[in-house]
Amino acid sequence: MGFLGKMKLFRKREPTGDDDRMDKNIMQMVTTYGESFYSWNGKLYENDIVRSCLRPKVKAAGKLVGKHVRQDASGLTVNPDANIRFLLSEPNPLMTGQQFQEKVVTQLCLNNNAFILIVRDENGKPMQLYPVPCVLCETEYVNDELYLKFTYRNGKSQKFPYREIIHLRQDFNENDVFGESPAKALFQMMEVIGTIDQGIIKAIKNSGLVRWLLKFTSSLRPEDVKENVKQFVDNYLSVESDTWGAAGVDAKADAIRIEPKDYVPNAMQTKETINRIYSFFGTNESIVQSKWTEDEWNAYYESEIEPLAIQFGETYTVKLFSRRERGCNNRIIFEASNLHCASLSTKLAFVQMVDRGAMLPNEWRQTMNMAPIEGGDKPIRRLDTQVVDMVREILNKMNAENCAVMAALAAKILDTAGKETDETQNQYQGRNDS
Numbered sequence: 001m002g003f004l005g006k007m008k009l010f011r012k013r014e015p016t017g018d019d020d021r022m023d024k025n026i027m028q029m030v031t032t033y034g035e036s037f038y039s040w041n042g043k044l045y046e047n048d049i050v051r052s053c054l055r056p057k058v059k060a061a062g063k064l065v066g067k068h069v070r071q072d073a074s075g076l077t078v079n080p081d082a083n084i085r086f087l088l089s090e091p092n093p094l095m096t097g098q099q100f101q102e103k104v105v106t107q108l109c110l111n112n113n114a115f116i117l118i119v120r121d122e123n124g125k126p127m128q129l130y131p132v133p134c135v136l137c138e139t140e141y142v143n144d145e146l147y148l149k150f151t152y153r154n155g156k157s158q159k160f161p162y163r164e165i166i167h168l169r170q171d172f173n174e175n176d177v178f179g180e181s182p183a184k185a186l187f188q189m190m191e192v193i194g195t196i197d198q199g200i201i202k203a204i205k206n207s208g209l210v211r212w213l214l215k216f217t218s219s220l221r222p223e224d225v226k227e228n229v230k231q232f233v234d235n236y237l238s239v240e241s242d243t244w245g246a247a248g249v250d251a252k253a254d255a256i257r258i259e260p261k262d263y264v265p266n267a268m269q270t271k272e273t274i275n276r277i278y279s280f281f282g283t284n285e286s287i288v289q290s291k292w293t294e295d296e297w298n299a300y301y302e303s304e305i306e307p308l309a310i311q312f313g314e315t316y317t318v319k320l321f322s323r324r325e326r327g328c329n330n331r332i333i334f335e336a337s338n339l340h341c342a343s344l345s346t347k348l349a350f351v352q353m354v355d356r357g358a359m360l361p362n363e364w365r366q367t368m369n370m371a372p373i374e375g376g377d378k379p380i381r382r383l384d385t386q387v388v389d390m391v392r393e394i395l396n397k398m399n400a401e402n403c404a405v406m407a408a409l410a411a412k413i414l415d416t417a418g419k420e421t422d423e424t425q426n427q428y429q430g431r432n433d434s
Contacts, residue, residue, distance in 0.1 A: 049274055052288045053281035054109045060305045061105040062098040064334040071329040091129035104131050108168050112179035116166035126320050139177050166319045192273045294343050309334040
């Protein structure tokens with residue numbers, strides 16, 4: 001029994017009745033077969049250009065780390081509920097969190113829609129998450145509640161209330177529920193790519209069919225023409241012939257060699273079509289071939305990955321928590337350490353953030369792909385930065401009675417900090433001179 005069959009154990013009874021109001025919206029997924037749109041066999045994901053466009057985004061989405069955050073009077077708490085933490089890292093027995101997110105984002109990129117089914121226990125707590133691999137999705141209103149009816153590849157269908165579906169979408173325009181299908185926008189570009197590929201293959205095959213042409217000066221019967229051609233091939237073109245490599249004919253025929261001409265498509269036109277597909281998926285050659293610079297990756301991250309992380313967090317929050325729980329500042333966030341893609345000089349520069357307590361030592365070590373250390377989850381402060389806090393505290397305690405004493409104390413602290421800084425710089429300069 002597949003996992004969709006097992007989910008029947010958790011499903012609630014579907015409402016029935018003759019007076020149910022049924023309104024429908026239909027979303028045809030790109031992964032289906034048939035219709036004139038799928039002239040390249042309808043297998044969009046099997047195209048090498050499309051898959052190369054999706055892979056960077058899918059891999060980056062798999063690196064997103066989901067966290068349950070709760071902020072109350074006692075402060076900010078990360079992953080306070082073990083059940084939600086396991087749900088994000090192990091959504092179901094078949095997938096890890098990374099694999100789950102990669103599968104969902106692949107469906108989102110191909111169809112501009114991705115559906116995740118929430119399986120709850122008898123108490124209503126979310127226990128598992130499953131991506132829904134449908135080929136057709138229809139909306140139905142039953143007793144004024146929105147339901148989604150999914151049709152699978154095997155022809156079977158299931159219906160779930162929309163409140164139990166995490167729905168991700170892009171190009172959200174005309175339809176009230178679904179994102180716009182990319183089918184129409186991709187049709188012409190995929191036709192061009194498919195025609196070029198098939199044309200090259202056929203042209204190469206055809207270019208090697210005829211190498212020699214025998215032009216007879218007199219009229220011959222068809223069987224005589226065929227016999228003379230066969231003798232010419234056997235005598236001069238067969239490697240087993242004694243005369244292979246040299247040919248001779250008499251006056252009744254002219255032997256004309258046909259030079260092969262390889263078909264080469266217009267390189268600029270082909271490249272421009274590929275760039276159009278890159279632009280459609282919001283990527284470029286540098287991202288696809290993993291030869292990007294730090295600035296190029298940051299631009300790609302902000303335009304493609306960050307909006308996806310925000311949508312993940314908001315949709316998970318709305319569907320996994322009740323309104324009361326959201327009112328108590330429970331939310332889901334998906335974060336990624338984009339510093340992993342930074343250059344070595346940029347990573348080393350973040351040591352200053354560690355010195356000032358803006359980053360934890362273990363957070364910085366993680367960007368360097370180094371293991372955490374004991375005590376690295378506590379912020380540290382350099383001694384010269386502590387002076388600012390001491391002076392601020394003195395100024396807050398200063399009043400008309402102790403202003404002279406406090407001012408003298410602040411001046412002494414600043415003077416001492418200045419001398420310590422000068423000594424440190426002199427020692428560092430001495431090491432460099434040696």
